[in-house]
Amino acid sequence: MHLHKFFDFCINNLHQYAAQVQEQQGEGVDWRIKEAIMNLIGNIAHLIIQENQLKEMIEGIISYHVLPEMQSSEPFLRMRAIWLYGEFQYLGFADQTHIHQVMDSMYKCLYDQELPVKVYAATTIYKLLKNSEAAQTFLRPGLKDILQVYLKLLSEIESDELVTALEKIVSFYKEDIEPFALLLSSQLVDSYQRLIQVNAIDDGGDSAMASMGCVTALGRIIRSCKSNKEILAKLEKIVYPVIVHSFTLEGDGTLEEASDCLSLLLYYGGRNNLHGPAVS
Numbered sequence: 001m002h003l004h005k006f007f008d009f010c011i012n013n014l015h016q017y018a019a020q021v022q023e024q025q026g027e028g029v030d031w032r033i034k035e036a037i038m039n040l041i042g043n044i045a046h047l048i049i050q051e052n053q054l055k056e057m058i059e060g061i062i063s064y065h066v067l068p069e070m071q072s073s074e075p076f077l078r079m080r081a082i083w084l085y086g087e088f089q090y091l092g093f094a095d096q097t098h099i100h101q102v103m104d105s106m107y108k109c110l111y112d113q114e115l116p117v118k119v120y121a122a123t124t125i126y127k128l129l130k131n132s133e134a135a136q137t138f139l140r141p142g143l144k145d146i147l148q149v150y151l152k153l154l155s156e157i158e159s160d161e162l163v164t165a166l167e168k169i170v171s172f173y174k175e176d177i178e179p180f181a182l183l184l185s186s187q188l189v190d191s192y193q194r195l196i197q198v199n200a201i202d203d204g205g206d207s208a209m210a211s212m213g214c215v216t217a218l219g220r221i222i223r224s225c226k227s228n229k230e231i232l233a234k235l236e237k238i239v240y241p242v243i244v245h246s247f248t249l250e251g252d253g254t255l256e257e258a259s260d261c262l263s264l265l266l267y268y269g270g271r272n273n274l275h276g277p278a279v280s
Contacts, residue, residue, distance in 0.1 A: 045087035070105035086124035123161040126168040160210030167217040174224040215257035226268040
């Protein structure tokens with residue numbers, strides 16, 4: 001009962017805001033009101049999805065009120081709209097046109113002028129991919145550009161969420177990753193080597209989790225290239241420093257993931273030992 005009343009309160013405020021924008025043609029309307037309402041709705045998304053009546057209503061509501069804000073002139077509204085769709089990742093969008101529009105807008109936000117908006121898009125887009133084959137199919141033609149965005153972002157900032165997002169993207173498109181395997185792997189190794197320099201205690205273990213994500217992603221890439229021995233041979237040299245470090249006391253946090261990489265390289269590479277640079 002309380003959930004329904006609170007939901008109605010949020011939706012009524014969205015309608016009032018939309019009416020005010022139309023009456024005033026956007027002039028003098030406080031965008032923070034809508035940002036706050038979207039924040040409220042996102043924070044009860046898990047409850048809305050559990051209520052059939054509300055679940056049936058919410059897709060149309062966010063399609064009308066939230067989707068347009070991904071192209072808002074206000075960066076905070078763009079960020080909040082992206083975030084809110086991520087909170088409804090388990091909704092199971094029924095309208096294929098809607099999900100295509102969402103993915104198109106999310107893709108465009110990857111190239112936003114504001115770095116926080118780009119990061120929000122990059123760390124949210126995979127959440128919508130994992131439950132929608134339609135979304136995966138829609139984005140497949142832009143995979144090369146999407147991966148380039150991730151590589152650029154990873155070179156600019158340290159983020160365990162970005163690493164996790166890239167790992168998931170690789171898993172969704174494992175059959176399409178091979179042409180980008182070497183570049184992706186090099187960037188992941190660079191990220192790993194930066195992350196292991198961070199004191200895990202100081203950042204609450206985020207760097208340790210991110211470094212684990214890097215090695216997991218490397219394993220997925222190796223597996224996706226299992227039938228191409230030429231690429232596997234090149235991947236050996238790229239991944240070698242990560243595997244070596246993981247077998248030391250300082251790197252044992254990624255030992256399991258590195259062991260998986262080693263096994264894959266040896267098995268699919270058809271060799272008895274790993275070929276890499278000499279270890280000093």
